[in-house]
Every structure is written in structure tokens, then in C-alpha cells.
Amino acid sequence: MALLTVENLGIDIHGIRPLDGVSFSVDKGEILGIVGESGSGKSLTALSVIGLLPLIGGRILRGSIRFDGIDLATLPEAEFRRLRGRRIAFITQNPMTSLDPVMRIGAQIDQVSMLHLGLDARAAQARSIEIMAQLRIPEAATIYHHFPHQLSGGMKQRIVIAMALAADPDLIIADEPTTALDVTIQAQIVDLLVELVRERDVALILITHDMGVVAQTCDRVVVLYAGRVAESDAVAAIFERPRHPYTRALIGCIPRDETAHGNLTGIPGAVPSVAHYPAGCRFHPRCPRRGAPCDHIVPVSAAMDGGLFACHFPENSGVAR
Amino acid sequence: MLSYAIKRLLLLLPVFFTISIVIFLIIHMVPGDPVDNLVRIGSTPEQKAVIAARYGLDKPLHEQYVIWLTNLLQGDFGNAIVMRRPVADLIAQNIPYSLALSGCALLFSTILGISVGTLAAMYKDSKLDQVVMGGILLGSTLPSFWLGLLLILLFSVQLGWLPVSGARSWEALILPVLTIGLGGTALVARVTRVAMLETAQKDFVLLLHAKGLPRRRIQLRHVLHHALMPVVTILGLRIGWILGGAVTVEYVFARPGLGTLLIKALSQHDYPVMQGCLLMLAIAVMLGTLVGDLVQAAMDPRIRHSMS
């Protein structure tokens, strides 16, 4: 039994349904990548798991989210609140805007341990400074008294990570934690996250649009396209023998050293918006392998060698086109 | 923080001089000989000469200004032409009434406006929110002098609960404060509501939720703090609104005060009194802005640090 199992998740936001039948699971000590382009529903998946959909006017329509034996999809808000920040922590995309600008750094980290672990102010401060030091924040005791605007982007993201660690969570969800950062800083933060998972034995869901980040960090991957799971598998398998044409195309969009000129072509067309999802397989208008059933029959998710894919004409599976 | 306050105060000096020049020039912008504007109609040439010498009217304009300003800074605002008393006395006599009225109205608008705006934002789109929005619309559109007259009609004439006019008792303060306060409340409530709703969309609020903080604590401690910053700005900047409201409302309720004095001076063309009143109002506006800035700086470390 995995730590978190999401099954057949569907949500509704003001009458539109941006997620449809999303399933995945993640266990302790494991990094699960959820990868997709804009509008794929990857951030909404994160909000569903931490129960913050109502903030943006959304609700869970169907499916279950099982976390350590608790069904989060039906958990009352009062109980969910005690889980949030305590056992499930969240790291947001843009560190520049994720900290309260009028509150000292330290107080923002203290909040978590005081609220969830019942620490007094002194103990919370000691704990916060210790975590900051573990995250290799130089002069943690000084930075503790700083305000957010006095720190760089990379440092702020470390503070956000420190907040996530403050109550010793079991699961961390990081929503594009490096997208807003510079390349060299990105590498620092990603390395830090990987180290955390290995050292603390937590589960990490890493949401990203970057197949490169996935390849370098994740154990398993879920590829989302237009609110549905296209494919999920172990990271090595996904890159070695992608079954869904979208997965292959997405990997092919990132130039490598050996990519020859003219071989980077992208995927034709554009990512559909929620209001204009096509019928059948949502990828079919852009798919090179599409056939007769693709434009009206939704492909059922099939399992093979530990991976799942939803395609009528999968690659690398012996099914003829 | 102290150095910030001193710097802000220093920044006000050029503003003060600009305003004082404008007010000084009023007397020269009015058609006719400035001397005629400073003496009673029918004064003798001797009387005119005395005034002209006193204000240095035969000297170049900039020297006149220096004389005028020096007198001002020594508390000499000149003599009222029609009311025939030192302007300083008139102002000193009237200012407590205006301070009481504006102070109460400001307090009333701030407290009620922030509470109502916060409630409306927390229960957005509810019946309560709709009622508040309607109240805001009315409060910000009804002409204050008319509202004052209606309140007199209702509470003084029909119900007989409160005095019609004057300033003899504290009850006489209620209707004027209400009249000004409604407009002020509407302004504060509108800014508070919009700012709360905007702040609630910010990333850091999402992260506060993700940390598991209770919703109410997030709203009242974090979101409200940010929402109050624009409120303070608006209040500081538009403290003149309250004072401007006071001008008309004092007149409607026949209360003594700077507003009544100013209107009287305007209609009697009593320029020294006019200048004195305007100067006092200008100083009040400047102090309002200063207090607004300081409160802002106290609330937001980014502003405090921006100047050092």
C-alpha cells in the first residue's frame, strides 16, 4: 500500500472539468514526477491532493485520494487542516511571491511548528534555525530575522522549503519549484530536494513541465495531457520506450547534444484549452499515429510491464498501427 | 523608522513652501489692487498706506512673500477685514470645533469602513456583501449637504431627538459626524473590500493555507494586514476629503469651525481670513499624508528599507 494513492480523480471548477480520471501513487522515499504542458491540469492535481480546490471555487467530482489510510476526498475541512502543513507540505512555484512580505522570515517558518507541533516560540525558533542550516542557508540565525525582500530568489525558495519541512511531513508536493529561478540556482534547488527525499525518507511529488528535470530526478513519472493521464511508468522505462505518442513527442522537444539540426520539430498544433477539449483521445488532433477510433472513442488505460498508458495505437507494445 | 520619519518630514518642506506661495498669490490673482483687497471698502488713503506699508506692498513680490511668511511663522496671520479681528484669533477660536468634527468623522469612517469592508470581503457575493455594496454606492454618491439636511429633517424636525444646529452639546456632533462619516465609510469600505479580495488571490496566501493555518486567522491576520495598507494610503492622501466634507457640513449645520469661517470669508471677500483658513487646511492635509506614510512604513518593511 503506497503512502498516497489517487484513483480516477475528476474535478469541477465553475462547471468546467479540467481533470478527468487521473490516477497515480507515490510512496515514501520516492520521487514522482507529474509532467505536462500548460493547461494539462498538473497544478490542479496538486491543489486537489492538499484539499485547497475550494479556494479557487473547485470541488472533487469523483475518485478517491487515499493518504495513509485516510480518504482525503471526503475528509472534513477541520480535519484536513490539521494534516496540511503537518503531514502533507506544499512548495509553490514562485518564491518571489510566496512569502508574506511584511512578516519576518523566521516567524513564517515558526508558524508551522508552533501550530502543528505545539512548540513554544523559543523552541520553534531553534527548530527553524536548525532546518535553515540543514538547507545550507548561510548565517541562518541572522537570516531568521530578515524580511523576504532582503533575500534572493534562490534563498527565498529555500525558506519555502524550510517551511515545508518544519513539521516533518511525510509527503511534499512541489509545484514547479524551480521554474522561476535562474539555471544555476535551479540546479541547486533540485539537488536539495533530491537530497531531502533520500535523507528524510519522505515522498515527493515533483510537478514540472521539463522532461529534463524529470529524467534527472524522478523515480516514476505521470505524463498528463489535457487533464488526463497519457502514460505513467518508471522513469527509465518512459525515456527508453515511451508508449504514448505524446510522451515520445514531449521528450523529443528538448534538444540534446546529439540532436541533429532540423530534427527538433515540436508537436504540431496547440495545447487545447479546457473549454475546447476534443472528443475521443484529447491528443488525437496533434498525433502522428491517430487512426479511426481516436477522434470519438476515449482510449482506456492499459497496463503493461508496470506502466499504464491510454492510447489506441501505442508505440513499443507490439500493437500494430 | 525614526530616520524614515525625519526624511519624510523634510520632504514636506518644499511642499509647504509651494502651497504657501499659491496661497500668498491668491490675493494678487484677484482682480483689482491688492491693497483694496486688504482693506475695508471706503477706507481712507491713509489707512490704505498703513496696510500697504505693513505688508510691504510697494516692494517686489518675492520680498512681500518673505514678509508675509515671516509674519505667519511668528503667528501673525494679519487682520480680518470684515470681522475686524486678528485672523489668528479667529482660527484659534474655530479650530477646536473642526478638529472635533473631523477627528470623530475620521474615526467613525475608519472603524466602520474597515469592519464593513472586511465582512463584505469575507462573505463575498452573500446577501451581506450585496447590502454593503449598495450602501457603499449610496454613501459615495449622495451629496453631503443634502444628506445633512435630510438627517436634520428626520432626526431633528420629525423625531426631535437631536439638536438642529450649533455646537453646544456633544449631541450636536452626532448628525454632522454621521453626514461626513457615511461618505468616508463608503470610501474606506470599498478600498478595504477590493484590497482584501485582491490579496486573497496572492501566492503567499495560498501557501498560508497550505501550511494549515485556520482560514479566519489567515483572513484577519495576514490578508487584512495587507488590505489595510492601501486603506491607509487612501486615508492619508484623501484626508482632505474628510476636511472638505467638514467645510460643507459645518455650513449646513451652522456649526462654528474652519469651514464656516472659510465660506464666510469667501462670501465677504475677506482675503486674510481666507488665506489663514486655507493654510490651516493645507497643513492638515500635509500632516494627514505624513501620518499615512508613517503608518504605511510601520506596516511594511519594504517601505522602511527603501529609504535607507
Add this chain to the structure above:
Amino acid sequence: MTAATAPHDHFWLTFRRSLAGKVLLTPKGGVAGAYLLVLVLIALTAPWITPYPFDQQALPLANRPPSLANWLGTDEFGRDVLSRIMYGARTSLSVSVTAISVSVLVGMALGAAAGYFGGMFDRGVTAAVDLSWSFPEILIALILVAIIGPGLHSTMLAIAIAYLAQFTRLTRAQIMGLKGETYIEATLSLGASHGHVVFRHLMPNALAPVIVCGMLATGDAIILEATLGFFGLGAQPPVPSWGAMMSSGSALIFTAPWIIVFPGLAVAITVVMINLFGDALIRALDIRANLREG
């Protein structure tokens, strides 16, 4: 609705998608639009449609409460209050619309020049605007009227100057914001002149918020006109204006409250309607909701 859409349907569809449709088909926008249309019609045709001439005095009929003959009562000279309110709409509307139009035009020119070219000119304009913005419009108008003397023309001028800061500030802010848009830089990189950038891109895009703000300010200007009139500094007798009517009526509040209640009501309803219409316009144009806080 199949391929053969009737012309009528086509018109309806076009209307619904047009700006006018988006404003007028909301409940608030529709009611406010209808009221304002009627008010403008009354103002235009007042000389021909009022029950009585506005200056017809009948001293024996003075201070009569509302009756079938005089729906809204009569004033201290026995003049019909309803007729005077209808006539007053002419004064109030023309004064405020003219004043605000002048203010918008001058403010846009100043604000655009300051925002686009920056430098010393911008700093001067900004300082003047900030200074005048912190003083209430009523105070500025009072001083101006005191200097240039009472009357309709000075009221207009006073209102125009009192609101100048607001439009200059808004236009400047708009231009400053738009200046950062990539399409401005893109246009410059094509070799465009400043004139092209200002008149083909910046001004057209800055226009909508300024116009809406001008619309809302017209409501405030009506109040300002009424206030000046109330102090006896606006329209001079016998020309009726809503403010002047209340000025003469304020002494009679205990005996003939209708003289003051109804003109005030006319001001209040008109201003509320202008605001409702402005809100509908803001929504239809999808402009920032906090436009009102300047």
C-alpha cells in the same frame, strides 16, 4: 438556429456581442441607461415639455406642498418645483458634462505628454498633480470661484480645473503602464515615430479607462455643481439649477421641505444611475475594478 439565420436574429446576436449590448443587457446597465436617456431628453426639450415656465411666479401659491396641480409642490415664489427641476437638469448636465469634457481633454494631453516623454516636464506635472490631488475638489472649486467670481461659467471652469489632476494622473498612469508593453517596443523597432506610437497605440489603448473615469466624474461634478449652487456661488437667479434651488430652500426646511428634498433627490438618483452605468461599462470593457481608487 440553423444555417439560415434570419436577419433579425443576426442583428440581435451582433447587438448582444457589441459593447452597447454588454452594458445595456445587464439589469443595472439597462435601468441606468434608460434613466440617463430620459434625463438627457428632458434636459434637451425642457422649454417645451415643462408643465409651467420655470420662472412663472405666483406669490399667492408660494410654498405649497405637492398636489395634483404642482406634483412636487411650489417654492417660495410660487414657482413649480417639478418644472424647475426639469429645467435644472439642463443646467446641471450641461455644466458638468462641459466641465468634465474640458478636464478630460486637457488632462489627457498633459498626462500623455508627461507619461510618454518623462523627464523634468513629467516631474513638474506629477508634483503639481499630487499636490492638487490631496485637496478635495470642493475646496479647489471654492477657491477658484472666490477668485474669479460666482456664476455658471466660473463654476464650469472651477470644476474643470478641480478634476484636472484626476485625469492627468490617470492618463499618465495608463501611458506609463502601456509604455512597458512589448508592442510599443516592437512598433519602435519597426522605425515608428513618436507620433505613430502615441496616437496609434498608446492613446487608443488608454482611452477606455479615462472615458469611464470621466463618466463617473461627471456624477461627482453634478454634486460639485449642486454644492457650489447651494453656497450661492453657482447659477445665479433666476436660472434654475439643482444646487441653487436647494440654496434658496434651505431656510425653509422646516416649513417647506419639498423645495429642498426633491432637487436633492434628482441629484442623488442621477449620480447613482451614472455610477451604475459606469460600473456596467467597467465590467463590459473588462477594466480593472479598482479604477475608482485612482
Add this chain to the structure above:
Amino acid sequence: MSGGAQNLVELRQLSKRFESRRGLFGKPRAMTAVDDVTLGIPKGRVTGVVGESGCGKSTLARLVLRLLEASSGEVVFDGMPLGQLSGGALRKLRRRMQMVFQDPYSAIDPRYNMADALLEPHRIQGIRLSRADARTVVGELLGMVGLGPQIAASFPHQLSGGQRQRIGIARALALKPDFLVLDEPTASLDVSIQAQIIALLEQLRSELGLTYLFISHDLGLVRYFCDRIVVMYLGRVVEVLPQPHAAPRHHYTRALLDSNFVPDPKRRRTIRRLTGEIPSAFDLPPGCAFAARCPRADATCRAIRPDLTQTADGHAAACHHPL
């Protein structure tokens, strides 16, 4: 400079300083966004400029087209020093050098439909077109960037990011320029669209014989797309790679390369931390700007600024201890 190819554009000791002041009482401070850059942009090739935020790459792009006035130094375009041209002559010359911008969402006036947007370059340059000609021009430009003629009547908000960027490219090509500055043209697009746009740019270059200056923060992309790579750090050129896959000699380029996430789980990089943060461009150290983060930095590096020195193969690096 290198490779024998003739330079279409030459930058000579180009610098740009921004003066700023904090508040009324603050001391005026100067930020050097671009510091003494000398560079040739060879005709018909793709020159890439790569660096992180604050390295001055976007400022450089604007200096090259004289959309910003340089503080010192000059830009020579096809033998003409841009700094000496009059306003009118410069505006005329803009036909030959164009720019594609980072943010396609705000690159087109929201009030313009695509036909108007595509015809604006002609209008600005005072080229009058008949109705029929205008329609042909719009059709051709749309076709050139792979869009259908029905797009002509749409407004920006009706188009996707990728479509808008295609329009941005078409506008830049409308006057048949020789030289395009591409300022992170794919940075705000989805990866699948980014690859489309890059493919389009490659195709256009070979068809039209264009010269590109490609600005990016993505070393992987630059290495794929460009013939020659210029690495910038805090306003200075620290390395010029004559071929995209040449081994780096500057430690910063090495770090950038190490920070790249290769999309291959079998080639996981060993965790090698580049410590420290990018310093503020306001108070630059006297020596090598990278010294604070460099594993090889010593006293010399902190005190003396290394010059960009070139070897025979056209490879240049500004480092006291090159790799």
C-alpha cells in the same frame, strides 16, 4: 573575427550604464548592464548569447538595434555606424534589422487584427499598398510562418501563444530584413510549441539567408540552434565558443553546462553544487565577476579583471585559470 565569414554587425567596446537613485536622499548608483562588449556577428550565421538573469543579454539585444542608446562604444551595421545616423536615417535602416520579442502575449496591440498588425511595418515605413497588394502581402506573410489566411481577421486574444509568436516573426519579416535579433523568442511558450518555433526559425533562415542574434537563458537550446555561442555573466562576455559543442574553458560556462538537465535518466549528473548567488550588478567586484562562485578563484581573480583572450581556433575566454 572568426571563421572567415564576413561580419554583418560589429559591436565595438559597447557599454550601457543605468543610473538610479533610491529615494530623494539616496546616493545615485550606477548599474553597468553591458560592460565593454566587443563582438562580431557573422553574416548568415546564428550567434547565440546565453546567460542568466541580470547578465545584460536583453540590454545587449536592444543596444545592437539601437533601441537603447549606448553609454559608450558603437554598433556598426553593414559598415554603417548606427550611432552616427540621424533619426530619420535610422528609422529607414530599421527595415533591414528587426527583432522578435520574448512575450508574444503583449507583442501585438490588442486592438489590432492580424492583417493590420502585419501591414503596420509597411505603413510605418511609408510604403503604400493597394487593397489587393495588401491582401497578397498578408497572405504571403502568414504562409511564410505556417499560418492560414483565415487568421488575418483574428485579434490577438483569439490566438494561442505559438500563433502569436508566429505573427511576431511575420511582422519582423514583413520588410525583408537581413538581420533578426531574437530575444528569448520561446521562453514563454510550452516546450512542444518552443520546438515548433525553433524549427520555423531554422527553416526561415535557410530560405531567406538571414543572420540571427539569438538571446536565451537555455544553454541546451542555444547549443542546438546556434553556430557560435557567446556566454555573458554580469554584463561581460566571459567566453565565446566558436562551435556550439566546443569544450568550455571558462568555469562559469562549465557550471551552466552542469546545471543543464539532460533528458536522459541514464546520464544523471553527479551532484556538483555551484555555491553562492549571482551578485548584484550594482556593486561589482573589481576582479572577475564570477570569482565569488568559482571553485578555482584565487587572489588574482578577485583583484584583476581577466581579459577576453582568443586562441587560434576563435575560442575566447576571460579567465585567469581556464579549463
